[in-house]
Amino acid sequence: MDWGMVTAFMAVDLLLVCVPGADWAYVISAGLRGRSVLPAVSGLVVGYAVHTLLAVAGLAVLVAGSPGLLTALTAAGAGYLVWLGWGVLRRPGAPGAADEEYGESSRARVFLRGATISGLNPKGLLLYLSVLPQFLVAGGGHLPVATQTAVLGLLHMACCAAVYLTVGVLARAVLSARPAAARAVTRTSGAAMLGIGAFLLVQRLATL
Template sequence: MDSATLLSFLAVDLLLVCVPGADWAYTISAGLRGRSVLPAVGGLVTGYALHTVLAAAGLAVLVAGSPVLLTVLTVAGAAYLVRLGWGVLRRPGTPGADGAAVAASGARAFLRGAAISGLNPKGLLLYLSVLPQFLVTGGTAHLPVPAQTGVLGLLHMGCCAAVYLTVGGAARAVLGARPAAARAVVRTSGAAMLGIGALLLVQRLATL
């Protein structure tokens, strides 16, 4: 695995991460509702670390090859997104909570982020459809496939961290002093999470 392969993967992965989706919606919402976006982004990256471990161990292929397991994962992830999106719509909150509530919300933000990315079947499919195209096999491989998978997974996690920290920080910097606008954006993010969850659910059930 040479530097050209790593750079090619990085370019493709960065483009994919920059496409707004559930992760973006959650990052913006968490950034505006809490004092820091770090716990939320840390949770999202932790979820992708789980995907990396599954892919490196070969378990991701087994999950994707089992319609029952994939359906369970999709339904769980979609239901969680719908529940979280509805909760955000009901209580959009405002930037700048303090005290013990901040510590508690930070822990919740981390766990929610890990659940969103860890239960996201699209994240699993990225590791199955995009990542394998950059693996080097045969006599030219300098690293075993599981190690290459781990390296590419780490690059993906790094891309996610960089993009989501930028998105959450920018949203907070622009809207932090505008409570009304911040609440509107948070509600939009909640609606996006709810809609994405519902779409995932409908798409998966339509294939049964």
């Protein structure tokens, strides 16, 4: 495996992960509403694990070659973001407001929401369909392309876990003693999810 290409991928990937988007908005919102950001971040990482498995199996190429399926997946993800963002705007909550109800079922919901957001995140589709293939090296004694895809996918998941845990923990630590600011940030996160979802939905439907 070309470790120079791996290093280049990590640099590009870190840049993409550090750009605020739907994942950031969700983990900040989840961090301010629950005891821990771990269920939210775990869900997001699992969503990208699904992307990785599909890419390794070669199914990502099939999705890229099927405009109808790609449109359906993007529209589903965008619609889900709109719904979730609207829910956060309606009930922004405050730090620790959900602590008493943050039981196993709530943790499971937070986890599943995270997995759905990243699993249908158009930015994730872009990474696995357009960016990641540019860092694969075929032949010349290198590892099989499927193995290289798995390695890069795992590195992306690790990067997401590190960045999103940091974002969620810092947001909660900084805003836990500032309820008004926390509600404002949560509303902003909800508006970001709603806005991103609406933009992607309109953009995708405009291509039909």
